[in-house]
Amino acid sequence: MLRVNICKRPFSSRIYTSTLSIKLFEVLCTHCRGLRVQPMAQGPAGVMPPFPSLSAVLIDLSGTLHIEDTVVPGAVEALKRLREVIPCVKFVTNTTKESKRVLFERLIQLGFSIDQSEIFTSLTAARSLVERKELRPHLMLEPEALEDFQGIPTDNPNALVVGLAPSLFSYEPLNQAFRLLLHGGTLIGIHKARYYKRKDGLALGPGPFVTALEYATGVTAEVVGKPESSFFLSALKELDVKPENAIMIGDDVKDDVLGAQKAGLIGALVKTGKYRHGDVDRFGEKPNYVFEDFPQAVEFIMLNMSNTQPS
Numbered sequence: 001m002l003r004v005n006i007c008k009r010p011f012s013s014r015i016y017t018s019t020l021s022i023k024l025f026e027v028l029c030t031h032c033r034g035l036r037v038q039p040m041a042q043g044p045a046g047v048m049p050p051f052p053s054l055s056a057v058l059i060d061l062s063g064t065l066h067i068e069d070t071v072v073p074g075a076v077e078a079l080k081r082l083r084e085v086i087p088c089v090k091f092v093t094n095t096t097k098e099s100k101r102v103l104f105e106r107l108i109q110l111g112f113s114i115d116q117s118e119i120f121t122s123l124t125a126a127r128s129l130v131e132r133k134e135l136r137p138h139l140m141l142e143p144e145a146l147e148d149f150q151g152i153p154t155d156n157p158n159a160l161v162v163g164l165a166p167s168l169f170s171y172e173p174l175n176q177a178f179r180l181l182l183h184g185g186t187l188i189g190i191h192k193a194r195y196y197k198r199k200d201g202l203a204l205g206p207g208p209f210v211t212a213l214e215y216a217t218g219v220t221a222e223v224v225g226k227p228e229s230s231f232f233l234s235a236l237k238e239l240d241v242k243p244e245n246a247i248m249i250g251d252d253v254k255d256d257v258l259g260a261q262k263a264g265l266i267g268a269l270v271k272t273g274k275y276r277h278g279d280v281d282r283f284g285e286k287p288n289y290v291f292e293d294f295p296q297a298v299e300f301i302m303l304n305m306s307n308t309q310p311s
């Protein structure tokens, strides 16, 4: 393990142009409240690429900024500090239990300073797909999420949209969905998260139910949420930012971090929310960065932004 003090030094030249062919090293910064960072990934020659010039930050919500009605400690203040150096921020979420408006009101209540237009959800992406294909979906969604599909025809359905709908994930509703697919319906999975974090522990996400319907019918779901590359690229398109100039911060190593990296963004995993020990090594490819929590990720970004500013 190599420890390097990066304070007041240009980060890229100090660390990442090094020819050290090590897989993992730790950066210890005594200037920023003992900030500890683990850059994880390697470039082609076993060396991290330079930290990019960032124009935008994509931030996951549940598990990263809050867990249900509890704010991750320091997250409200960290978001304020982040906006001072990077005004282009988008909150990208697979949350499908609530509409964008309900989500926005919850975040405001928790103390976050955000605009509703900064939220990009997988419900939005699913609605766009339904409209583009002119489908009439049966919506397997919680009542709180239905308003995001207002105006979409749902009579005589020829498609099934599945989100996180715990109140509908029982035999009869699933059997109704099964029959619709057997009759030629299109299957749209808003996302296929395996599980998510609740106050009482981990809970099944929509992924296992979408997969069960695929298994039973032989129909393959079209998935629109994280970790699909199209989801991240659509969010960045709204900001007019290229993927190589953006970082994604989230607690889901597969859906947030590796998904974003596949789309060309920098990925940063936080060890809050659904994070479990061993996640970093669970899928072969590793996150570009691993942080203890969102505030630490912000400290790291701010430090690098200030170090790469022309003097």
Ligand SMILES: [Mg+2]
Residues within 6 Å of the ligand: 060, 061, 062, 063, 064, 250, 251, 252, 273
């Ligand atoms: Mg999350």
